[in-house]
Amino acid sequence: MVFSHKSVLLNETIEGLCIKSDGVYVDGTLGGAGHSGVIASKLSENGRLIGIDQDAAAIATATERLAPYGDRVRIVRSNYENMCQVVKDCGLTGVDGILLDLGVSSYQLDTVERGFSYKYDTKLDMRMDERQTLTAEMIVNEYSEMELYRIIRDYGEDKFAKNIAKHIVAARNEKRIETTYELNELIKAAIPAKMRENGGHPSKRTYQAIRIECNRELDVLRDTLDDMIELLNPGGRLCIITFHSLEDRIVKTSFKKNENPCTCPPSFPVCTCGKESKGKVITRKPILPTAEEMEENSRSKSAKLRIFEKK
Numbered sequence: 462m463v464f465s466h467k468s469v470l471l472n473e474t475i476e477g478l479c480i481k482s483d484g485v486y487v488d489g490t491l492g493g494a495g496h497s498g499v500i501a502s503k504l505s506e507n508g509r510l511i512g513i514d515q516d517a518a519a520i521a522t523a524t525e526r527l528a529p530y531g532d533r534v535r536i537v538r539s540n541y542e543n544m545c546q547v548v549k550d551c552g553l554t555g556v557d558g559i560l561l562d563l564g565v566s567s568y569q570l571d572t573v574e575r576g577f578s579y580k581y582d583t584k585l586d587m588r589m590d591e592r593q594t595l596t597a598e599m600i601v602n603e604y605s606e607m608e609l610y611r612i613i614r615d616y617g618e619d620k621f622a623k624n625i626a627k628h629i630v631a632a633r634n635e636k637r638i639e640t641t642y643e644l645n646e647l648i649k650a651a652i653p654a655k656m657r658e659n660g661g662h663p664s665k666r667t668y669q670a671i672r673i674e675c676n677r678e679l680d681v682l683r684d685t686l687d688d689m690i691e692l693l694n695p696g697g698r699l700c701i702i703t704f705h706s707l708e709d710r711i712v713k714t715s716f717k718k719n720e721n722p723c724t725c726p727p728s729f730p731v732c733t734c735g736k737e738s739k740g741k742v743i744t745r746k747p748i749l750p751t752a753e754e755m756e757e758n759s760r761s762k763s764a765k766l767r768i769f770e771k772k
Contacts, residue, residue: 467495467567467757467758467761468492468495468496468562468752469496469562469702469758469760469761469762469764470702470748470750470754470761470764470766471495471496471499471756472702473748473766474496474560474562474702474766475496475499475500475503477698477700477743477744477748477766477768478500478558478560478698478700479558479698480500480503480504481507481508481556481557482503482504482508483505483507483508483509484504484508484509484556484557484558485502485507485508485509485510485511485553485555485556485557485558485694486500486504486511486556486557486558486559486560487510487511487512487544487547487548487556487558487559487560487562487692488508488510488511488512488513488560488562489501489512489513489541489544489559489561489689490513490514490541490560490561490562490563491512491513491514491519491520491530491536492514492516492519492523492562492566492568493519493522493523493526493566493568494512494522494523494526494527495751496560496562497510497512497523497527497534498526498527500558500560501527501530501533502530502594504530504533506533508533509533509534509535509551510527510530510533510534510535511534511535511537511546511547511548511551511556512527512534512535512536512537512541513536513537513538513540513541513543513544514536514538514539515538515539515540515589515590516566516569516589516590516591517591517648518568518572519566519568520536520538520611522568523536524536535551536620538549540590540622540681540686541561541681541685542681542685544559544685544688544689544692545688545691545692548692555693555694555697556692556693556697557693557694557696557697557698558693558697558698558699558700559689559692559693559697559698559699559700559717560700560701560702561682561699561700561701561702562702563682563701563703563704563707563708564703564704564705565577565589565672565679567596567760569589574586574596575587575588576596576597576641577668578641579591579641579644579662579664579665579668579674581641582641582642583640583641584598584639584641584682585597585598585601585638585640585641585671586640586726587668587671587672587675587676588675588676589676590676595675597671597672598637598638598639599643599762600671600674600675601611601629601633601638601671602633602637602638604625606626606627606629606630607626607758609625609626609629609630610622610626612670612671612673612674613625613626613666613670613671615670615707616669616670616673616674616679616707617666617667617668617669618666618693618706618707619666619667619670621651621652621653621656624652625647625648625651625652625667626649627651628647628648628651629644629647629660629713630648632647634722636752644664645663645664648663648664648667649663649664655657669705673707673723678708679707679708679711682708682711682712683711684716686711686712686715686716687715687719687720690719690739690740690769690771691739693740693771694771695771695772696770696771697770697771698743698768698769698770698771699768699769700766700767700768701766701767701768702764702765702766703764703765703767704763704764704765705763709747709765709767712767713747713767716742716767716769717742719738719739719740719769720738720739720740720741720742720769721738722736722737722738722739723736724736738772739771739772740769740770740771740772741769741770741772742767742768743768743769743770744766744767744768746758747765747766747767748765748766748767748768749764749765749766750764751763
């Protein structure tokens with residue numbers, strides 16, 4: 462299957478990066494190289510692009526698509542949490558722009574055996590990096606009821622989290638839950654019929670929660686934002702596309718804190734904490750897809766782009 466993924470907010474992101482032809486750029490979520498292909502096309506012989514992804518299929522596709530740019534491009538199979546080390550290994554100390562396009566790609570959702578989607582009957586998997594041992598099936602069968610409740614409540618923001626966790630635990634006491642359709646049935650049974658009528662697919666929130674937990678998505682984002690801002694050269698920009706409120710909140714909070722890190726009480730006439738601003742938030746409000754883009758690509762509907770510029 463071809464790695465197809467329509468790049469969301471493509472023009473807005475490229476514009477937001479303010480690409481210099483001889484600059485160094487990092488795409489931390491390379492995917493099918495949609496954004497990266499455009500970045501690479503704007504670079505001169507002296508420009509550099511580092512593409513990072515943990516998915517083997519993404520690496521194979523991006524390698525092929527970016528081949529025409531030769532030595533300008535370096536592709537590394539890793540998690541973007543290791544970005545600082547990857548950049549260092551490339552013999553660089555700073556970069557002029559970083560891009561993250563978070564969430565799951567169309568390719569991952571549509572590749573049945575990857576087990577990301579509730580639409581196909583297949584084994585529960587959901588690993589973005591297939592080298593890792595933890596799978597969705599292990600989470601569903603081995604996490605305690607309390608842990609399942611917590612992740613479905615916090616990461617899925619599902620008000621029926623308690624009931625869904627209860628149904629999963631009761632069912633797995635009879636037999637191990639191995640497939641997406643088995644899980645779908647349990648979730649459906651845990652949600653009152655009249656609530657299922659207008660809330661979209663009943664499994665949507667639980668699958669999001671399990672996927673986030675399986676791939677440590679929010680932890681990785683939260684733990685690396687400061688490091689990425691530190692990695693930027695003066696005037697460099699960090700562009701992040703999020704797809705749900707949890708990610709967006711983390712990015713918004715981090716950008717705000719890096720712009721104004723002062724912890725002094727408002728009553729103090731002068732700052733005494735000594736914490737200096739790292740730069741400025743370019744997007745006071747997130748940039749959203751146009752009506753045309755949402756029409757063309759339904760998966761762009763929840764996308765938000767935020768941009769930070771290093772001092």
